[in-house]
Amino acid sequence: MVDQQVKDIILGIISVVAPDADLSDVKSDVKLRDQLEMDSMDFLDIVMELRKRYKLEVPKEDYPKLATLDGCVEYLGPKLEAMAAV
Amino acid sequence: MHYDVIIIGAGMSGLAAGIRLAYFDRRVCIVEKHYAFGGLNSYYRIDGREYDVGLHAVTNYAPPERRSAPLAKLLRQLRLTREDFALCEQRFSEIRFPDCRLRFSNDIALLKEEVAERFPGDADNFLRLVSEIEAYDDTRLDRTYQAARPILRERLDDPMLIEMLLCPIMFYGSAEEHDMDFTQFVTMFKSLYLEGFARPREGVRRIIKAIVKKFRANGGEIRMRTGVDALQVCGERVVGVTLESGETLTSDVVISSAGYVETMRLCGDGAWQSETEEIGRISYVESIAVLDKTPAELGHDATIVFFNDAQRFNYARPDELVDLTSGIVCCPNNYTGHEELSEGVFRLTWLANHERWMGLDEEAYATQKRACLQRFFECGRRFLPDLKQHVVCTDMFTPRTIHRYTGHLNGAVYGSPHKRKDGRTPLANLFICGTDQGFLGIIGAMLSGITIANLHILSKS
Numbered sequence: 001m002v003d004q005q006v007k008d009i010i011l012g013i014i015s016v017v018a019p020d021a022d023l024s025d026v027k028s029d030v031k032l033r034d035q036l037e038m039d040s041m042d043f044l045d046i047v048m049e050l051r052k053r054y055k056l057e058v059p060k061e062d063y064p065k066l067a068t069l070d071g072c073v074e075y076l077g078p079k080l081e082a083m084a085a086v
Numbered sequence: 087m088h089y090d091v092i093i094i095g096a097g098m099s100g101l102a103a104g105i106r107l108a109y110f111d112r113r114v115c116i117v118e119k120h121y122a123f124g125g126l127n128s129y130y131r132i133d134g135r136e137y138d139v140g141l142h143a144v145t146n147y148a149p150p151e152r153r154s155a156p157l158a159k160l161l162r163q164l165r166l167t168r169e170d171f172a173l174c175e176q177r178f179s180e181i182r183f184p185d186c187r188l189r190f191s192n193d194i195a196l197l198k199e200e201v202a203e204r205f206p207g208d209a210d211n212f213l214r215l216v217s218e219i220e221a222y223d224d225t226r227l228d229r230t231y232q233a234a235r236p237i238l239r240e241r242l243d244d245p246m247l248i249e250m251l252l253c254p255i256m257f258y259g260s261a262e263e264h265d266m267d268f269t270q271f272v273t274m275f276k277s278l279y280l281e282g283f284a285r286p287r288e289g290v291r292r293i294i295k296a297i298v299k300k301f302r303a304n305g306g307e308i309r310m311r312t313g314v315d316a317l318q319v320c321g322e323r324v325v326g327v328t329l330e331s332g333e334t335l336t337s338d339v340v341i342s343s344a345g346y347v348e349t350m351r352l353c354g355d356g357a358w359q360s361e362t363e364e365i366g367r368i369s370y371v372e373s374i375a376v377l378d379k380t381p382a383e384l385g386h387d388a389t390i391v392f393f394n395d396a397q398r399f400n401y402a403r404p405d406e407l408v409d410l411t412s413g414i415v416c417c418p419n420n421y422t423g424h425e426e427l428s429e430g431v432f433r434l435t436w437l438a439n440h441e442r443w444m445g446l447d448e449e450a451y452a453t454q455k456r457a458c459l460q461r462f463f464e465c466g467r468r469f470l471p472d473l474k475q476h477v478v479c480t481d482m483f484t485p486r487t488i489h490r491y492t493g494h495l496n497g498a499v500y501g502s503p504h505k506r507k508d509g510r511t512p513l514a515n516l517f518i519c520g521t522d523q524g525f526l527g528i529i530g531a532m533l534s535g536i537t538i539a540n541l542h543i544l545s546k547s
Binding site: 019 | 110111150154158167536
């Protein structure tokens with residue numbers, strides 16, 4: 001899956017989880033929580049939306065890997081790829 | 087019928103928990119014994135007029151830019167918009183004690199000015215207290231009880247200022263008499279003074295309709311007039327509920343907003359009851375007058391007035407039917423954007439003794455309600471001198487009414503003084519939400535349901 005597709009998926013989810021967040025200039029290498037003023041409840045919602053939409057389970061110990069958009073691409077890219085192939 | 091989760095009670099907390107769970111594809115059923123949604127914050131209709139049961143104010147009002155405020159979090163979590171609640175802000179409110187008044191609004195600057203003027207010796211102390219409260223993390227679920235009064239006495243010199251600050255806070259959320267937990271005080275201070283009051287123009291029904299609609303749109307099921315007779319317990323787990331109709335529903339998890347003691351009493355033979363459990367004692371009588379003019383036209387423009395005539399504010403269950411020495415006056419017309427309401431409404435609330443009200447037979451109950459209404463006119467004159475001439479009709483609710491809508495023992499509006507912030511019970515898959523979990527007010531109640539659903543169900547699996 002192309003990096004941009006994964007980023008779009010995550011930004012799409014954030015636009016639902018935190019519709020009041022400004023997504024016009026999200027930096028790939030900065031923590032999403034810091035640049036979008038999201039709290040732990042919002043973050044949990046990203047994980048749950050991934051489960052709801054893509055049946056993708058992210059174990060708790062892997063949450064830190066989703067901290068930035070780059071992290072999401074690296075961690076989720078192969079998983080989403082594998083699911084798309086099924 | 088088997089569900090992932092059964093929720094007892096279609097009040098604010100149960101509905102909010104239901105919205106979250108149904109959204110994330112859980113099979114959820116809410117059972118409500120009343121015919122109306124909303125629990126303590128319900129509404130009813132008499133002669134074509136709609137009345138709110140409990141609502142004076144939605145506390146925790148915060149403007150859109152305060153994205154980490156409880157209101158903003160709640161809307162995000164429920165996938166609702168600000169327009170769904172259509173909140174209008176208060177004008178200003180007031181605390182009236184003998185020889186001293188403090189006004190406050192949704193901008194803390196007003197209260198700071200008023201304190202500096204009336205209590206110059208405490209002006210700096212108060213600013214420090216506000217900073218301390220702003221920095222205090224009251225959302226942690228693991229804090230232990232600390233009495234608020236001794237802490238406030240360390241921070242502020244004038245005992246009268248302490249009483250005045252406590253008065254609205256206790257009236258709007260303390261299940262405990264005389265004192266309260268400091269963390270609870272901080273939560274309430276933030277929600278009343280640092281955030282503020284608002285109200286939907288249509289009253290609480292606007293909020294209830296929005297959340298019921300959301301719950302149903304997410305695929306949730308609600309059964310009204312469906313009381314729970316017992317929780318079925320097997321070992322240390324709950325396996326389902328038996329309804330008053332005799333029907334049985336099973337589920338993996340039960341969340342109850344019925345109150346802690348009330349819920350554990352449903353668990354069969356008493357094995358799960360604790361003798362030492364405290365049942366709340368705070369209940370209210372509220373008289374409501376519909377007027378042919380607005381309160382502002384009659385010279386009263388405060389949104390809410392918290393009054394106390396004694397030197398010390400005595401927040402406790404009275405020995406008499408009602409305690410006339412303190413109370414709350416609420417005028418819904420005095421919210422901004424409420425100008426087009428055609429009639430004026432004037433509500434007056436007093437602390438009441440639930441046991442005394444329950445002990446009356448029907449005739450005595452009617453007599454006491456009339457007597458109470460008489461005192462309402464007398465007391466109301468202090469705020470609206472011409473009150474009686476402008477009354478179109480009146481209504482009243484008592485601790486009996488609260489008991490009927492909420493099922494809370496003692497008609498306790500704020501539930502038990504002993505809060506269980508993590509919602510746990512001795513049974514592994516039975517959780518409580520709502521008043522006895524400890525988040526208060528309408529926004530608090532909804533956050534309570536959300537927190538319990540997130541903590542014990544959604545963040546697992």
